[in-house]
Each structure stands twice: as structure tokens, then as C-alpha cells.
Amino acid sequence: MASVSCKDLCKTFSQGDTTITGLDKVSLEIERGSFLCLSGPSGSGKTTLLNAIGGLDQPDSGSISIGELRVDQMSKTELAEMRLHSIGFVFQAYNLIPVLSALENVEFVMQVQGVPAGQRRDKAMAILAEVGLAGMEQRLPAQLSGGQQQRVAVARAIVSEPALVLADEPTANLDSKTSAQLMDLFIELNQTRNITFIIATHDTRVMAYCRRLIRMVDGQIVGDDLQEPAAAAEPS
Amino acid sequence: MSLPLSAITTLAWRNLWRNHRRTLIILAAIVIGVWAMIFMNAMMRGMIDGMVDTGITMLPGHAQVHHRDYLDDPSVVNSIAALSPAAQQALENPDIEAWSARVRVPAIISSERDNRGVILLGVDPAQELGVGFDSTDLLSGRFLESVDDTGLVVGASLLEKLETVSGRRVVLMSQDPDNEVAERGFRIVGVYEADTDAQEERFVYAGRAVVQAMLKMGPEVSEIAIVGNGYRDLGAWLPELRAALTADYQVKDWRELDGYLEMAVNIQDGFVVILAVIIFVVLSFGLVNTMVMAVFERIREIGLMLALGMRPATILSQILLEGLILLSIGLLLGNGLAVLSILPLQSGIDLSGIADAAEMAGMATTLYPVLHINDMLLSSVVVLVLGLLSTLLPAWRASRFDPITALNKN
Amino acid sequence: MNVTLTMAWRNLWRNGRRTWLTIAAMIFTNVLLVFLISLQLGMYDTMIENSLRAFSGQMQVQREGYLDEPRMRETIAGSSAITAMLREQLGIESITQRAQGFALASSQERSFGIQLIGVEPAYEPLVSSLPGLLGEGRWLSDSNAEEIVLGRVLARNLQVQLGDEITLLGSGADGSFAAGLATVVGILDTGLPDADRSIAQLPLGTFQSIFSMPDQAHALVFEFPDLNQVPARKSQVETLLSKKQLLAQFQLAVHDWDALQPGLRQAIMSDMVSAWFMYGILIIVVSLSVMNTQLMSVLERTREFGIMLALGIKPGRLGRLVLLETLIMSLLGMFIGIFIGYLLVAWFAHTGFTFAGMAEAAAKYNMDEYMYPQASLLSLFWGPGTVFIGGMLAAIYPALKLQRMHPIEAMRAV
Structure with missing residues (x-):
């Protein structure tokens, strides 16, 4: 799976009397293992597209498939199942459950997935170590820096070994150094685990990491370029 | 800076309906509480009047x-x-x-x-x-x-x-x-x-x-x-x-001539207050909770108002006014509901199903609820006074916020 | 520990003041309910016990129809033999015969129409509390003694003292003229105005000879060690009597206390109903408080719930989380409430509870001036259990609100 295919996606929102175009006949093919950026000014439709791919929002028309699965035809429950098991999400800051420690945040998702209690802890510890948070497992989100919180979110996103990770402005609240570290982590996971990353951002430093950069304006794709990632994936 | 009363009232009114669900729920609690106080008192009065009536006919x-x-x-x-x-x-x-x-x-x-x-x-x-x-x-x-x-x-x-x-x-x-x-x-x-x-x-x-x-x-x-x-x-x-x-x-x-009747009447008079207080205490927990929530979710806003130079007393009166409006609506609806529910019962409630018990208590087998304006006033005053007392705490605390700390509260 | 449980627990204490206020409302209500219900149940027991001890007993055997229209001629023939048989078969002594008739009682000064009761001097004290309430003099000595005991007010109205003679005139069971003489040997201070004004008891043998009803009685009165025995004993007595062909032959009927004093159960029921009206109101008010707290706690976590929904966690699970939080809160409120309530009940069960004006009420209802609340599983859990259910029901609304939450909109919420 995890080759993402969108065809003729349309979506409009109404805000008061005016209708806003979210997506306007967007078609897109994403191969497995891609590292892709959706860029554009706010209101350009990048988040809408990301949400549509993740099954958080239904398009008005058009089709989306992830692998063999038709996302646009799934029921709410099936979508939730898919998000839980097959897609990892990383949002802007404050996307952890504040009352749970780093370890428990990761464990919670696994508990919902039905992973047996014995496996949960070991796996969560291992993943947290992998994202560089060894020794901080018991801290509550409020006791972690913004970058560390996003690492926990990443750990939570990849713990179920999804083939696809969707990230919506993951660096929005991070300074440039922490952003760079987070992007390095993404690149590393992309290469070692062959996870497809789709990142919606308007941060040019983030765009520099991608191999494929899609630019959107007013709900339409206006640019689709392959580029050589500026920053290497070497561990810094 | 101090605001004219009309402006404070407008603010208080709008703030009250910012979270209309919460306001409606606490309002429902107040209305039910007030209604119950008055309704039960009317029943109790009817019962006592019935007993005294029977007693006085017996004497006569x-x-x-x-x-x-x-x-x-x-x-x-x-x-x-x-x-x-x-x-x-x-x-x-x-x-x-x-x-x-x-x-x-x-x-x-x-x-x-x-x-x-x-x-x-x-x-x-x-x-x-x-x-x-x-x-x-x-x-x-x-x-x-x-x-x-x-x-x-x-x-x-x-x-x-x-x-x-x-x-x-x-x-x-x-x-x-x-x-x-x-x-x-x-x-x-x-x-x-x-x-x-x-x-x-x-x-x-x-x-x-x-x-x-x-x-x-x-x-x-x-x-x-x-x-x-x-x-x-x-x-x-x-x-x-x-x-x-x-x-x-x-x-x-x-x-x-009949010491028992006298006692029954005295107990009834004490009962009005006890009933009102008990129901109120249970009510007050919810009331304090609501007002505390209403204040603390607005910490930043209150900090801003203080920073803009609004007097603490104005903040205090604004929050007390919110409590007052809430209580007044509750009292109005509660009293209204009580009157509406008692009026159709004025023709009497048939107690013949428990005739033997009624006779034991010296009562007639028809109970006529008695709505006393004094009972309504007393219950209302209890609710209003105690209610304002319980909004005083959050209101006072809000007026004492330090503007800078409050502004920076998340 | 289960992560969901951890989460629920910690969520509660994110706003500890609010949670405690809500729990405090439940505790207060629960303590109140435990105390009042224990008091009520305790009072009912005493009320039943005292009423039965003073008047009807727990169970009676009478002629059919006597209960509705107590006529002099509706007697149980050969009552002493039946009573002896029942005492032997049931293995208890506390069964006594009574007869009842109207007479004009005249002292030297005054005459009054009174209700005379013929009792067995040896057995009546085992069944009734009245013989123990003698204020002056002594109890009846022998079944054929020409003696009488009177209530205090009746004695005063008749202007008689211990040792004075009273003439009794009436009509016998067979319609004949009945006349007799009895000496006042005791004066009863029951504390019950009605009883003091009307009670007049004389030995059964004397009664039978005055009213021409040899070896007959109007009722056999039973007292068992425990009120709960009554239903079993009733069918036992019915079986015994029908086996001996007595039930049909003499048209006898067995009545339990419920039939003898129908007002008692009705009074208890109606008191229970009116009390539960108030309890119901308290429970509704507390439940609304719980609803408000949980609604607030859901609304202020909208963002958080949005993220969880986006992660693929189903709304049903989030609803269960809210219910779990309410469950913890309600359980805390229930057990702390029951605990404090129990202490209060235990204290007053020891010292007794009374209030101004209680003495007069007690006299009217034949009760002790002090009330003793009685802790039982029922009295401890009935009220708090209902509060618990009310609280859980109240959490359904906020939990349902989650079901309609949309992840994207929720995540955008402040």
C-alpha cells in the first residue's frame, strides 16, 4: 500500500455567505517511500489535502486511494481504524495528551490498537530511545521542550509501524535548530523504514529537505518539482 | 476606570451566555431546587392546614x-x-x-x-x-x-x-x-x-x-x-x-386545647427554612463551581481589563451581577413553575388511597396544597442571599488578580 | 496500570477544585440521605414495634368478619383449648386471649361508656407493653379476680382511686343483661393520650362471666420474637387450625399486623414517598452539578479530544473515558459519603436523635422521644446508590457530545 493516489479532488467550505475553495480538481500520485512537501500560503489547500488523504475530512468529489484502499468510500469507523493502524500523524505543537507521560502517550495508542500489555512497554521504550528521548520516558508533556514533545508525537506516530506519516506544520512552534533535528529524524525514518512522509508546511527550511515539492495556491497544484534535498540525511 | 451600571449589566449578561449550556444546566438546577422548595412547602402547609382544620372541627x-x-x-x-x-x-x-x-x-x-x-x-x-x-x-x-x-x-x-x-x-x-x-x-x-x-x-x-x-x-x-x-x-x-x-x-x-396541633404548626414553620437550606446547600456546590469556572476561564480577559485600568470593584460587581442575574432568572422561573404546578392541584389531591394513614395523622383524605406568598418570599430570599454569598468568593478572587500574571495565564 | 484508567484519574485532578466541589456535593447529599434513611427505617421499626406491642399484637386469630365489624357475639368458642394447643404446637408462650365489649362504667360519682378489654393476666404481659406501664398499683392477679386496671385520664374522669369499686353494665354476648363489679387495682400511665383516656382491662374469666360468654374470646393475640416471622407463622397457624377442622367449623381467620393496623403500613409508605420526593430533588440537583462539571471538562478538552480522534481513536472510547472519570468521581462521592454517613448514624444510634417538639409528636405516634437511626445495607446504599446512578446518567450527555465531535474542528478549538 502507501502509494497514494488522488484524482480530481474537490472540496469547498462555506464561511458565512462566501464559499471558499479548499481543493480544486487536485490529482496527485505519490509513490511508496516518498518524502514529499506540500507548500503554499495559508488557505492554499495544503492542510485540506493532507486531511483528505488522512481520512479526517471527506472531499466533495474525486477519489483518494492509499494502496488498494479507497479512502473516500470508507465509513467513519473504517477511517478511524485506518488512521489508528496504518497512518501516523504529527500535528503542530500541543498534540500530546497532557496528563500522560511520554511513555504513556506512546503506550496509549498501542493500547487502543490492542497490543498486549507486555509488548507495549518494551516497544514504547525502544521507539522513544530511537527518537532520542531515552531517560525522559516518565516526563509529562509540560516538562518537555517543544522539540522533545514533537519527538514524542513522532514516536507515537510510528509506533504502529505505519507505511505513511502525515505531518501538518510539524515545526510551526520550533526554533530552527530543533526544526532541523526533527527533519533529520524524519529523513532517517524515511530511509531506514521506508515510510512515506507527506508534510504540509510553509517553512522553507523544511521544504529544503524534500525530494518532491508540491506548491499549491487557491486549492490547485501549481508546481510539482523533484529536487535534490539540500540537507543530507547524515546524522548530525 | 469605572463603568456605568448599564454597561456592566450588558457585560454580565453577555458573559453569562457565552457558555449557554453550562448556564442552562445550572439554571435548571436552580429552577428545580426553587420549585421543589415551594412545592413541598405548599404540600406540607396543605397537610398541616388539613390537620389543624380537622383538629379544629373536632374541638371545635x-x-x-x-x-x-x-x-x-x-x-x-x-x-x-x-x-x-x-x-x-x-x-x-x-x-x-x-x-x-x-x-x-x-x-x-x-x-x-x-x-x-x-x-x-x-x-x-x-x-x-x-x-x-x-x-x-x-x-x-x-x-x-x-x-x-x-x-x-x-x-x-x-x-x-x-x-x-x-x-x-x-x-x-x-x-x-x-x-x-x-x-x-x-x-x-x-x-x-x-x-x-x-x-x-x-x-x-x-x-x-x-x-x-x-x-x-x-x-x-x-x-x-x-x-x-x-x-x-x-x-x-x-x-x-x-x-x-x-x-x-x-x-x-x-x-x-390540642398541644399536638400546635407542635405540628411549629414544626411546619421551621420546616420551610430547613428545607430551603438543605436544597440550597446541595445547589450551592454547583453554583460555586459554575461561577469559579466562569471566572477562571476568563483570567486573561480579566487581566486585560485590569491592565486597561478597570477598577477591581467593577470586576467584583460585574461577576456578582452575573450571579444575581442567574439567580434571579432561576427564582423567577422556579416560582413561576411552582405556581403553575400548584394551581391545578388547588381543587385538592385525593388521599383516599392512604385513608387509614391519613386518619392516623388526623388528616382529611383530601389534601389542598396551600401556596403562601411568605413561603415563596422566604425560599427566594434564602436562595438569593446564600447564592450571592457563594458567588462572592470567585468574584472577590477575580478582582484581586495581578494583571500581568493574569494576562500571561494560558 | 491501565493507561485509560491512569488518564481518567489524572484528568480528574487537572482541575482538582472543581472535581472536589462536585464530589463534595455528592458526599453532602449522600451523608444526608444515609442519615435520613437510616433514621426513617429505624423510626418505622420502632413505630411498628411499639404500635403492635401496645395494641393489636403482630397477629390475631378472630372470627371471620370480626375485624371489619367487631360484634360482641362473634366469639371464638373453646378459646382456651385452642390457645393451649397453639402454644404447644408453636412452642411459644406469648399467645393470649382477649375479649372486648362495651359497658357503662360507674363509680360512685360518675358514669362513662367505655370499651372493656378482658385479658389473661398471666399471658397479656408477654404480648403487650401496656401491663408494664403501670403508674400506680399492680397488674391483675388472677383470671377470675374481680379487678380492673384503668388509664390515668379515665380514672380521673371517673373520679376513682386504687381500691375503689366500679360497677359495669352492658349487654352480654347472647344479648342478655350484663352486670359486674370490679375493684381498681392499677392505673396505667401509657403516655398515649388516647390510651390513657380509654383503656380499661379486667381479667378474662371475670369478663366472660359478666358478658355471658364462657370459655369464649374475641381474639387470640400473638407476639413473636421477630416481626419477620409473621408470614411463616401465619401459614403455620392456618395449617394447624384447618388440620384440626377449626378454621372451617368456627369460621376463624388469621390476620397479620398489616390487616390489623392497615394505617401503619400506609403511613410508612406515604412517609417514604414524600421523603423520596425530596431525596429525588436533591439527587437531580446533584446530578445536574455532575453534568455541568463533566460538560465543562469535555468542552475545555475539545482540542485534546480532536487530536485523539485524528489519531484514529473512536469517539466511543472517548465517551467511555468521560464515563470512567464520572465513575471514579461518583464512587469517591458514594464511599466517602457512606463512610461519613455511617459514622453519623453509628453515633446517633448510640446517643439517640431528637429535636424540639419531638416529644409531642412521639406521644401521638406512640414512639420514643429519641429516635435511633439504624444502619443497614439498605439504609447505607439506597440513597447513595441512587445518587451514583443519577451521576452516571448525568454524564451521558457530555459523553454523547463527544460522539458528534469532528476531529478537525475540535483540533482548531482553543
Whole structure:
């Protein structure tokens, strides 16, 4: 799976009397293992597209498939199942459950997935170590820096070994150094685990990491370029 | 900076409806609480009034004049010969609605089948109809027509116990002043029904002159039962009458005659406050919670207002005003609901399903809820005063925020 | 520990003040309910016990129809033999015969029509509390003694003292003229105005000879060690009597206390109903408080719930989380409330509870001036259990609100 295919996606929102175009006949093919950026000014439709791919929002028309699965035809429950098991999400800051420690945040998702209690802890510890948070497992989100919180979110996103990770402005609240570290982590996971990353951002430093950069304006794709990632994936 | 009251009111009103669900839920709690206080009080009042009513009919009257030994020894020897002119004068008081001079002696009534102990009342029908007997109580036949009427009016339950019927003769037997047996036959001319069986089995009515003749007594009576205008406050006539009576006679009001009734009325008066306070305490937890939430989710906003130079007192009054508006709406709706729910019950609630219990408690089998404006006011004042007290804490704390800290609160 | 449980627990204490206020509301209500219900149940028991001990007993055997219309002639023939048989078969002594009739009682000074009760001097004290309430003099000595005990007020009205003679006139069971003489040997201070004004008891043998009803009685009165035995004992007595052909032959009927004093159960029921009206209101008010707290706690976590929904966690699970939080809160409120309530009940069960005006009420209802609340599983859990259910029901609304939450909109919420 995890080759993402969108065809003729349309979506409009109404805000008061005016209708806003979210997506306007967007078609897109994403191969497995891609590292892709959706860029554009706010209101350009990048988040809408990301949400549509993740099954958080239904398009008005058009089709989306992830692998063999038709996302646009799934029921709410099936979508939730898919998000839980097959897609990892990383949002802007404050996307952890504040009352749970780093370890428990990761464990919670696994508990919902039905992973047996014995496996949960070991796996969560291992993943947290992998994202560089060894020794901080018991801290509550409020006791972690913004970058560390996003690492926990990443750990939570990849713990179920999804083939696809969707990230919506993951660096929005991070300074440039922490952003760079987070992007390095993404690149590393992309290469070692062959996870497809789709990142919606308007941060040019983030765009520099991608191999494929899609630019959107007013709900339409206006640019689709392959580029050589500026920053290497070497561990810094 | 201080705002005019109208501006504060507008702010308070809008703030209240920012989270309309929360406001509606706490409002529902206040309305239900207030409604229950008033509704239950009306029921309780109705019950007590019913008991006092029954009690006063049993006595009868709001006060009674007796020979000073009569209550201990209810015999014809302890009778009232004649009242002093001053006492007669006192009975003319306009606050006295009616009075009845009655002969009242224990007697035995015998039919062909059975005997019972009863209280024989020799009455003047003209006087008695406003006091101990109500013509609507008459089930069949007629009431007495004059003091010389030789007929007898008995209760329905007694008739059944004696295994006799209206129109038959019965014999009444009692004691004359010389302790000799005095007896006389009477024809039953009327049957009445009362609130309780006990009442029906206890009292039989005969013409006063006939009873006086039967008991070989002069124009004396055993008691004068007096009905005033309302049982709670008897008015000035009672002390006047008391002063006018000679040493041989005494007057006692219903409280003295029936200590249990007095207690029931006193308990009821205390109950209004206790009920209001209990329901309020449970209510207040929710109220404090809501107001605290309303204040703390606005910390930044309040910080901003303070930073802009608004006086703490204005903040305090604005939040108190929110509480006041909330409580006032709750009180208005609660009181309204109470009136609406009690009005259709004014015609009486049938308690015949628990008739035996009602009789045990000395109540009639129909309960008429009584809506007292005073109860409504008292409950409302309790809720308003305690309610404002419980909004005072969050309001005071909000007014004492440090603007900078508050502004930086997330 | 289960992560969901951890989460629920910690969520509660994110706003500890609010949670404690809500729990405090439940505790207050629960303590109040435990105390009042224990008091009520305790009072009912005493009320039943005292009423039965003073008047009807727990169970009676009578002639059919006597209960509704107590007529002199409706007697149980050969009552002493039946009573002896029942005492032997049931293995208890506390069964006594009574007869009841109307008479004109005359002292030298006064005459009154009174209800006379013939009792067995040896057995009546085992069944009734009245013989124990003698204020003056002594209890009846022998079944054929020409003695009488009177209530205090009746004695005063008749103007008699201990040792005075009373003439009794009436009509016998067979319709004949009945006359007798009895000496006042005791005066009862029951504390019950009605009883003091009317009670007049004399030995059964004397009663039978005055009213021409040899070896007959109107009722056999039973007292068992425990009120709960009544239903079983009733069918036992019915079986015994029908086996001996007595039930049909003499047209006897067995009545339990419910039939003898129907007002008692009705009074208890109606008191219970009106009390539960108030309890119901308290429970509704507390439940609304719980609803408000949980609604607030859901609304202020909208963002958080949005993220969880986006992660693929189903709304149902989030709803269960809210219910779990309410469950913890309600359980805390229930057990702390029951605990404090129990202490309060235990304290007053020891010292007794009374209030101003209680003495008069107690006299009217034949009760002790002090009320003793009685802790039982029922009295401890009935009220708090209902509060618990009310609280859980109240959480349904906020939990349902979650079901309609949309992840994207929720995540955008502040």
C-alpha cells in the first residue's frame, strides 16, 4: 500500500455567505517511500489535502486511494481504524495528551490498537530511545521542550509501524535548530523504514529537505518539482 | 476606570451566555431546587392546614370557654350558668365569626343491636352551623331545626356500628347533676359524614333544650366554642374575653386545647427554612463551581481589563451581577413553575388511597396544597442571599488578580 | 496500570477544585440521605414495634368478619383449648386471649361508656407493653379476680382511686343483661393520650362471666420474637387450625399486623414517598452539578479530544473515558459519603436523635422521644446508590457530545 493516489479532488467550505475553495480538481500520485512537501500560503489547500488523504475530512468529489484502499468510500469507523493502524500523524505543537507521560502517550495508542500489555512497554521504550528521548520516558508533556514533545508525537506516530506519516506544520512552534533535528529524524525514518512522509508546511527550511515539492495556491497544484534535498540525511 | 451600571449589566449578561449550556444546566438546577422548595412547602402547609382544620372541627373552634373544672371532669356539674355582661360583650367582637354554646357530655347510645360510648352535644342549630357542624357534611336526612328539636343527628360510621338506620329510635343515657342515670329516646333524623371515622363515631347532635331537660339541668351549657377568622393569629378578642371571664370560667385557644396541633404548626414553620437550606446547600456546590469556572476561564480577559485600568470593584460587581442575574432568572422561573404546578392541584389531591394513614395523622383524605406568598418570599430570599454569598468568593478572587500574571495565564 | 484508567484519574485532578466541589456535593447529599434513611427505617421499626406491642399484637386469630365489624357475639368458642394447643404446637408462650365489649362504667360519682378489654393476666404481659406501664398499683392477679386496671385520664374522669369499686353494665354476648363489679387495682400511665383516656382491662374469666360468654374470646393475640416471622407463622397457624377442622367449623381467620393496623403500613409508605420526593430533588440537583462539571471538562478538552480522534481513536472510547472519570468521581462521592454517613448514624444510634417538639409528636405516634437511626445495607446504599446512578446518567450527555465531535474542528478549538 502507501502509494497514494488522488484524482480530481474537490472540496469547498462555506464561511458565512462566501464559499471558499479548499481543493480544486487536485490529482496527485505519490509513490511508496516518498518524502514529499506540500507548500503554499495559508488557505492554499495544503492542510485540506493532507486531511483528505488522512481520512479526517471527506472531499466533495474525486477519489483518494492509499494502496488498494479507497479512502473516500470508507465509513467513519473504517477511517478511524485506518488512521489508528496504518497512518501516523504529527500535528503542530500541543498534540500530546497532557496528563500522560511520554511513555504513556506512546503506550496509549498501542493500547487502543490492542497490543498486549507486555509488548507495549518494551516497544514504547525502544521507539522513544530511537527518537532520542531515552531517560525522559516518565516526563509529562509540560516538562518537555517543544522539540522533545514533537519527538514524542513522532514516536507515537510510528509506533504502529505505519507505511505513511502525515505531518501538518510539524515545526510551526520550533526554533530552527530543533526544526532541523526533527527533519533529520524524519529523513532517517524515511530511509531506514521506508515510510512515506507527506508534510504540509510553509517553512522553507523544511521544504529544503524534500525530494518532491508540491506548491499549491487557491486549492490547485501549481508546481510539482523533484529536487535534490539540500540537507543530507547524515546524522548530525 | 469605572463603568456605568448599564454597561456592566450588558457585560454580565453577555458573559453569562457565552457558555449557554453550562448556564442552562445550572439554571435548571436552580429552577428545580426553587420549585421543589415551594412545592413541598405548599404540600406540607396543605397537610398541616388539613390537620389543624380537622383538629379544629373536632374541638371545635379556635377557642373554647369552659367551667375551670370541666376539662378534667367533663360532667354536667361543671357547667357555665351565665356569662358576665362583659364576656357577652367580648363575644360580639367583629373578629369572631361565630360561636356556639353547647351542652357536651359523655353518653351511651344504644340501638336494638349495640351500645357505644359517644359525646352527646346539645346545640342550638342556628349557632352550631357556623362552628362544629357544616350543612354540607349532611349525608342524608336533615340537621336539627331548633333547640327544641327532638331528633338526633349521628355520624355515618356510628350508624353502621350500631347496626341501625336513619329514622329508627335510639336511646341515649348519661348522668344528671345528682349522678342519677338520665336517659331519653331519640329518633335519628340526620346522618353526617366527617373527615375521619373517629369523628363520626364520637359526636351525636341533639337539640340543646331537649338535652338540658333530659339531664335535668337549667339553661346551662358545657362550653362555648368560638370561631375566629383564621387559626394562626387569633386576634385581640381572646385576651379581651379572657379578662372578662369570672374566676370560675376559663378560655383556652386551640393550641392549649390540642398541644399536638400546635407542635405540628411549629414544626411546619421551621420546616420551610430547613428545607430551603438543605436544597440550597446541595445547589450551592454547583453554583460555586459554575461561577469559579466562569471566572477562571476568563483570567486573561480579566487581566486585560485590569491592565486597561478597570477598577477591581467593577470586576467584583460585574461577576456578582452575573450571579444575581442567574439567580434571579432561576427564582423567577422556579416560582413561576411552582405556581403553575400548584394551581391545578388547588381543587385538592385525593388521599383516599392512604385513608387509614391519613386518619392516623388526623388528616382529611383530601389534601389542598396551600401556596403562601411568605413561603415563596422566604425560599427566594434564602436562595438569593446564600447564592450571592457563594458567588462572592470567585468574584472577590477575580478582582484581586495581578494583571500581568493574569494576562500571561494560558 | 491501565493507561485509560491512569488518564481518567489524572484528568480528574487537572482541575482538582472543581472535581472536589462536585464530589463534595455528592458526599453532602449522600451523608444526608444515609442519615435520613437510616433514621426513617429505624423510626418505622420502632413505630411498628411499639404500635403492635401496645395494641393489636403482630397477629390475631378472630372470627371471620370480626375485624371489619367487631360484634360482641362473634366469639371464638373453646378459646382456651385452642390457645393451649397453639402454644404447644408453636412452642411459644406469648399467645393470649382477649375479649372486648362495651359497658357503662360507674363509680360512685360518675358514669362513662367505655370499651372493656378482658385479658389473661398471666399471658397479656408477654404480648403487650401496656401491663408494664403501670403508674400506680399492680397488674391483675388472677383470671377470675374481680379487678380492673384503668388509664390515668379515665380514672380521673371517673373520679376513682386504687381500691375503689366500679360497677359495669352492658349487654352480654347472647344479648342478655350484663352486670359486674370490679375493684381498681392499677392505673396505667401509657403516655398515649388516647390510651390513657380509654383503656380499661379486667381479667378474662371475670369478663366472660359478666358478658355471658364462657370459655369464649374475641381474639387470640400473638407476639413473636421477630416481626419477620409473621408470614411463616401465619401459614403455620392456618395449617394447624384447618388440620384440626377449626378454621372451617368456627369460621376463624388469621390476620397479620398489616390487616390489623392497615394505617401503619400506609403511613410508612406515604412517609417514604414524600421523603423520596425530596431525596429525588436533591439527587437531580446533584446530578445536574455532575453534568455541568463533566460538560465543562469535555468542552475545555475539545482540542485534546480532536487530536485523539485524528489519531484514529473512536469517539466511543472517548465517551467511555468521560464515563470512567464520572465513575471514579461518583464512587469517591458514594464511599466517602457512606463512610461519613455511617459514622453519623453509628453515633446517633448510640446517643439517640431528637429535636424540639419531638416529644409531642412521639406521644401521638406512640414512639420514643429519641429516635435511633439504624444502619443497614439498605439504609447505607439506597440513597447513595441512587445518587451514583443519577451521576452516571448525568454524564451521558457530555459523553454523547463527544460522539458528534469532528476531529478537525475540535483540533482548531482553543
